[in-house]
Amino acid sequence: MVWDVLIFLLQAGVAFVVSTALFDALHWLLHRWEKSPSPLLRKFSSWHWVHHKFLGLDMQVNPAYARQNICFHILPEYLTSMVGTALFLLIFPWPPILAVAVLRTIMLGMTLREEGLDYNHMSMDRVGGNQSLLWVNNNYHAMHHVYPHNFFSSFANVFDLIAGTGCQIEGRRFLITGTGGAFGGALVKALEKSGAIVETAKSGVDFSPGNYEAMREKLERADVLVLSHGAKEEDCWNANYVTFRDLIETFTAIGQTRLAPPEVWALGSEVEFHGDMGLAELKDYSASKRAFAARARSYYRSDDLIYRHIVPSSFTSAMGKGAMSAETAVGIALFFITRGVKYVPVTLTGLAVLNFFRFRYGNNATDEVPAAAE
Structure with a gap:
């Protein structure tokens, strides 16, 4: 009996997820067709854009487009998803498929009753940074209306x-x-190639520990702050901990009044997992990186910003030859980031993957921070 229920739920879940992805693919096509050479496809795309007039770039609902939104977005979404659901009758028995169809119909009825408003479609004064990876919450879907x-x-x-x-x-x-550095330099090229607008800042020139006023204008212009500076031997605490902490918190404070949350990418290291391994030359480096990772857990969980923690294994740089080139490391990082991943393992050894559990569930108290660093 229990096994039958589990099979039923699994089949219903697969049908729901895959049929939803079918509409998401159509949704993507509707945006791609905006500049299609085909007048018909451009017309389909223009119908869909009514949805973005209903809930605009400013994340405010415009009731004047409620009826058009129902006709050109809500009903097509429902029908596409129902077709995708029905296709599963070819491989699954009918009871779980009927359950999914009933669920979708109930969801449609609730949305129609609210004239197009639902959990993912309502006015927001500020989009939160707490965005799940596997399931779409309202903060995640709001990003689509900010960045269509x-x-x-x-x-x-x-x-x-x-x-x-x-x-x-x-x-x-x-x-x-x-x-x-190798990673930062390669990242600039990759981002510019993808159409980003890139500005740079140099430690010791644009900022130093306790002195960030010269950075304020640059931080105010930025949508995303990427921290890839650091040190392995000299002044590790300031380079790897203090400046990271202070820049992130300054940037987060600046972004509090923005519609979309500020976004931060910070470069960690596999040393967060394996520590200094008894090597004196790695002691300060390991301690500073581990201490920042402990602090970064709060950023990772915060609703005030979107925080991405990039953990690479060794890559070739001025400090020596590594397991991969900096360009490869950047390519792997961007592969994960463009898929919405917030903990980004860039590894051939697998240690960065194992480090996720330490990063996500570790006890902050185990990483001691010298008073001078605070």
């Missing part, structure tokens, strides 16, 4: 994970530190 050419997943985040449409890069303003 990405974030297409509607319930289960299958489409964006496959298509790489879970992060906006083109047209956004990036402020990157550490661009004189």
